Amino acid sequence: MNEISTSGYREAGWYEIGLKGHLDSRWTAWFDGLSFSNEIDGTATISRPVVYQAALHGLLRKCAT
Helix, strand or coil, rough: CCCCCCCCCCCEEEEEEEEECCCCCCCCHHHCCEEEEECCCCEEEEEECCCHCCCCCCHHHHHHC
C-alpha cells in the first residue's frame, strides 16, 4: 500500500470582505471572478476561497484601491 504525503498541501480558507457601497457586475472580472453580493444595508460582501496568505494580501490591496 502506498501512502501519499499531504504535508505540503494546504486547504483553502473561505474569506468574506465587507465593502461600503454596492458593486455592479463589471467588478467581477477586476476581482478575478470572485463572488459578491450587494446587501440591503448599502454594503457589498465579496467572498472567495484563498489558499495562500500572499493571495489574501493581494485581494485586500485590490479592495483598498
